[in-house]
Amino acid sequence: MEISQVAKKSGVSASTLRFYEEKGLISSIGRQGIRRVFGPNVLERLELIALGRAAGFSLDEIAGILGNEAKPEIDRELLLRKANELDGTIKKLTAMRDGLKHAAACTAPSHLECPRFRRLMNLAGTGAIKGLTTNKK
Amino acid sequence: MEISQVAKKSGVSASTLRFYEEKGLISSIGRQGIRRVFGPNVLERLELIALGRAAGFSLDEIAGILGNEAKPEIDRELLLRKANELDGTIKKLTAMRDGLKHAAACTAPSHLECPRFRRLMNLAGTGAIKGLTTNKK
DNA sequence: CTACAACTTCAAGTTAACTTTAAGTCAAGC
DNA sequence: GCTTGACTTAAAGTTAACTTGAAGTTGTAG
Known part of the structure; x- marks a missing residue:
């Protein structure tokens, strides 16, 4: 998926997605030319991030909790x-x-x-x- | 009272008091030389501000609610x-x-x-x- | 081939509620 | 008469979580 697809499906804006990637909260599966390509599990990841935010975690905390594994195990x-x-x-x-x-x-x-x-x-x-x-x- | 007295009694720092005054949330009763002098009702006012903050009002909202009367009547x-x-x-x-x-x-x-x-x-x-x-x- | 929309990076801007800093004023004590 | 400490102003800095802007790249439709 391209970034705009992810944005549409998740409700998270493209600029926020780039920002999240920079922060290490999500990651693209690769690039097609210069463009990011995301796998489907990024959507799940974004839901986890939303959940964390709603629970009052900061983005930094969430990054720490989720780590960089594909299937995060939460403490x-x-x-x-x-x-x-x-x-x-x-x-x-x-x-x-x-x-x-x-x-x-x-x-x-x-x-x-x-x-x-x-x-x-x-x-x-x-x-x-x-x-x-x-x-x- | 001088600003440090108000700070001590209210638990609100002097810099915050100046900031609040600038925002129109509180006002000093006058000056002694260059120094602000506050009346005792500023303490009550600060409690109201704290209450508003705790209830989720922004400082701007609180300024609107309290107005600049000494005895504010709250909607x-x-x-x-x-x-x-x-x-x-x-x-x-x-x-x-x-x-x-x-x-x-x-x-x-x-x-x-x-x-x-x-x-x-x-x-x-x-x-x-x-x-x-x-x-x- | 060319236009164009959708992407890219990097830097800077935004907002709220303060805090910090620099430079100056002033009353009191030694 | 000088130092000290508490005050003063104005401007700039802080933090979080983004957004916006400028300038450049790319795949695709016509």
Whole structure:
């Protein structure tokens, strides 16, 4: 497959594919003239990368995890650690969500006068809720 | 208070405080010579900013929400929208976590042969799980 | 044969939220 | 009166994950 085929099938743009190759995340099976040729397993690999990204791994981490073997064996302990990390994130976000919902419904004249909102502010201020972002767009 | 006092009390570094001021997120009450002087309500303001960040607002969004009034009144509908957004994020992360936990425990010889792991990969690949990041460090 | 779309490389640009650096100001202590 | 340390500004640097741009190459359709 040519790069545009891979792009179309995977939903990953050609420039990103080149970027991923440069980073060692994927590799082409060879060249036809100057053009990259990819094997079909690159699609699986791209799904693994997407999975890793969704789980919160950086590209560098993913490169380390997947290695350069065709059939990567992923460390189960690592998965568990990441699952637990996600668990913590989920708990914090849940506290956040509940606090926001309350604040939206609260009858206090100002949010600043709502004790629950204050608690939430305090939580956020102390950094108890940290390391969370939702991407732009 | 001088900037270092605010930094110490809030846990926000002096350079960040200047940066926030430049962005219009906070403001000093005046100057003593060349040095900024902050009023006590800047601390509350910083907590609100931290709360907003934790909820996934960008600094620009927060600036828009808080305005430049001393006692900001925050749009309840906006809070609710953000709460719902968080709800979606939580659901995705939960699916993710469960998938990872399963994959870690799964007895299939390779993750690639576990149907549940494949489903997870597919989810991530289609972008059903998207717009999520956990910050570095 | 020639045009053209799709590829190629390499370098530089983008965004967010800061941090770092260089050069300067200023009040206080010795 | 000089040093010190905490402040000041403005500009440049940082990081991640890409995207964009410029300039060149190639297979194919007409």
